Amino acid sequence: MNYNVSDATDFSHTSIPQLSQLDTLVRCHICKDLLKIPVLTPCSHTFCSLCIREYLTREPKCPLCLSELRESNLRSEFLVNEIIESYRSVRDELLESLKEDQRNNAEKSLIELTDDDNDDDLQIVGTNQKEEVKRDKNEKSVGKVTKPSTSTGLNSLLNSQRDKSKTKEKLAQCPICSNFYPIQALERTHLDECLTMQSLDESTDVKKRTPTPPSPRIKSPKSSSKPKRAVNAKDDISHVDKYLSSFNTGQRRERLPKINFTSMSLSQIKQKLASLSLPTHGSRQNMIARYNHYEVLWNSNFCDAIEPVDESELRRQLASWEASHNPSNGNNGTNIISKMMRRANQGNSYQKLLADFKTDNFQRKSWILMFRKDFKNLIQEAKRSIPRESKTTGSVDNQIAVPENTEKE
Amino acid sequence: MSRAAKEYKTITKVLKEGDEVYSQLIVGMEPKEDLTRWEALIRGPSGTPYEGCNFRLHLSLPQEYPMSPPYVKFEPYAMPHANVDFRTGEICLDILTKQHWSPAWDLLHVVQAIGQLLDEPVSSSPLNVDIANILKANDMNAYYGLVHYYIKS
Numbered sequence: 204m205n206y207n208v209s210d211a212t213d214f215s216h217t218s219i220p221q222l223s224q225l226d227t228l229v230r231c232h233i234c235k236d237l238l239k240i241p242v243l244t245p246c247s248h249t250f251c252s253l254c255i256r257e258y259l260t261r262e263p264k265c266p267l268c269l270s271e272l273r274e275s276n277l278r279s280e281f282l283v284n285e286i287i288e289s290y291r292s293v294r295d296e297l298l299e300s301l302k303e304d305q306r307n308n309a310e311k312s313l314i315e316l317t318d319d320d321n322d323d324d325l326q327i328v329g330t331n332q333k334e335e336v337k338r339d340k341n342e343k344s345v346g347k348v349t350k351p352s353t354s355t356g357l358n359s360l361l362n363s364q365r366d367k368s369k370t371k372e373k374l375a376q377c378p379i380c381s382n383f384y385p386i387q388a389l390e391r392t393h394l395d396e397c398l399t400m401q402s403l404d405e406s407t408d409v410k411k412r413t414p415t416p417p418s419p420r421i422k423s424p425k426s427s428s429k430p431k432r433a434v435n436a437k438d439d440i441s442h443v444d445k446y447l448s449s450f451n452t453g454q455r456r457e458r459l460p461k462i463n464f465t466s467m468s469l470s471q472i473k474q475k476l477a478s479l480s481l482p483t484h485g486s487r488q489n490m491i492a493r494y495n496h497y498e499v500l501w502n503s504n505f506c507d508a509i510e511p512v513d514e515s516e517l518r519r520q521l522a523s524w525e526a527s528h529n530p531s532n533g534n535n536g537t538n539i540i541s542k543m544m545r546r547a548n549q550g551n552s553y554q555k556l557l558a559d560f561k562t563d564n565f566q567r568k569s570w571i572l573m574f575r576k577d578f579k580n581l582i583q584e585a586k587r588s589i590p591r592e593s594k595t596t597g598s599v600d601n602q603i604a605v606p607e608n609t610e611k612e
Numbered sequence: 613m614s615r616a617a618k619e620y621k622t623i624t625k626v627l628k629e630g631d632e633v634y635s636q637l638i639v640g641m642e643p644k645e646d647l648t649r650w651e652a653l654i655r656g657p658s659g660t661p662y663e664g665c666n667f668r669l670h671l672s673l674p675q676e677y678p679m680s681p682p683y684v685k686f687e688p689y690a691m692p693h694a695n696v697d698f699r700t701g702e703i704c705l706d707i708l709t710k711q712h713w714s715p716a717w718d719l720l721h722v723v724q725a726i727g728q729l730l731d732e733p734v735s736s737s738p739l740n741v742d743i744a745n746i747l748k749a750n751d752m753n754a755y756y757g758l759v760h761y762y763i764k765s
Binding site: 208210212232233234235236254257258261262264266267269528 | 614615617618619621622625675678679680710711714715716718
């Protein structure tokens with residue numbers, strides 16, 4: 204979970220406030236975040252692939268100009284994708300150094316004002332030089348990132364195959380910090396680290412949250428940490444390479460079709476889901492929603508993404524989507540935002556507990572503690588209604604069953 | 613989810629720094645409890661019977677936001693307007709319906725649109741029939757009089 208909310212106005216108090224325009228332009232108008240897998244509409248507007256596909260399942264029109272738009276009309280934009288990815292990787296650093304510039308400039312102007320009388324010219328020359336040096340440094344730092352990539356640009360065509368096998372190490376997104384790690388490292392070590400770090404963070408201070416320092420880290424698109432420049436340059440060689448080798452479409456798959464579920468029986472729907480190795484539990488409605496979201500994820504991944512991820516990663520994303528969107532998982536229908544807020548306030552995380560619900564690690568005591576009040580209310584409510592209406596106890600019984608079982612244990 | 617957080621940041625910034633468009637209309641705007649529920653205080657636009665009064669808006673974000681529009685209401689029994697249900701505060705505005713909403717809009721746009729609605733009531737789709745009828749008859753004296761009567765009582 205990334206609590207660093209970035210915004211185009213971040214740049215308005217730096218030495219180059221005009222950059223906030225650039226920052227606005229590379230943002231998706233739906234999620235207001237930097238574009239992720241950008242796609243182009245026939246009306247020449249650009250959105251995140253996932254955002255626009257999800258919206259098009261509701262309304263067949265462009266959110267910006269309201270002209271008619273179909274999912275099949277979307278085209279991926281590899282160049283924009285790589286531009287934004289390389290921008291994303293330098294954005295934090297750029298912002299920091301520009302802010303520093305601004306601070307330095309402010310200080311300098313103060314000095315010039317106070318030291319007005321003695322050695323006017325010397326003072327000005329001195330600061331000017333300093334400024335130039337500073338600017339040079341900045342230019343270099345930006346250049347460093349891009350230059351090596353252009354020089355290797357041509358080789359990339361030859362090397363692309365080799366590169367691919369290297370980068371194709373299966374990556375998966377951590378559900379907690381949403382950075383990408385190799386699956387094995389994620390399952391073995393990172394998840395535990397991330398969870399413990401998170402609970403530690405919560406007990407101390409939400410604002411001072413720093414990203415977890417995991418061991419075998421691979422370049423993560425969202426990371427808010429500031430890697431050393433040298434490391435950064437090495438990682439970023441691949442942006443140009445990736446673009447040049449993007450014609451290589453061996454990984455592409457057939458897009459998933461839209462399905463008209465109204466005429467299908469429950470077992471047919473289950474079959475369809477099972478054929479994609481998706482879970483088949485839940486009501487008819489849940490299953491349809493599950494397929495529809497999976498279709499969006501699939502098509503966005505295999506039709507638009509420059510580097511499609513594995514199917515199993517898609518299923519993981521689907522599961523986390525379902526956990527946050529299924530109202531039956533929620534607490535009295537409250538949605539993800541309030542859950543998140545509550546979690547930030549509570550030391551004991553509700554979602555963390557819920558994650559272990561079906562395993563042996565499930566902490567019954569803290570679960571009971573957390574919901575003691577709700578259980579009590581439910582029991583009281585049930586007791587009150589039983590003697591009066593014996594007919595309707597069927598539904599009430601179900602509700603009691605849960606709290607009583609857990610209380611006994 | 614992160615979208616609401618982003619809007620929170622933008623809105624606090626806009627209100628703090630004073631934006632030309634919004635500082636005229638919005639007196640205050642802040643989330644209640646969590647980022648799914650908001651309250652805004654807007655100023656009656658000048659040149660309308662609402663001038664000189666502030667009105668409270670309740671905004672709540674559905675889980676699908678921004679794919680679905682936010683639910684927006686005026687404080688009940690406080691807003692006499694042709695397109696507002698006086699008893700519930702419900703607002704009849706096309707961009708707040710599922711068919712016309714666009715996820716490219718945000719809460720500031722919504723509040724701005726409601727400000728415009730105060731300026732230009734649409735008597736053809738009324739929720740407050742009394743005021744709409746007066747507007748249709750183009751009786752401005754009665755319109756001002758009725759709105760003022762409601763606001764004072």
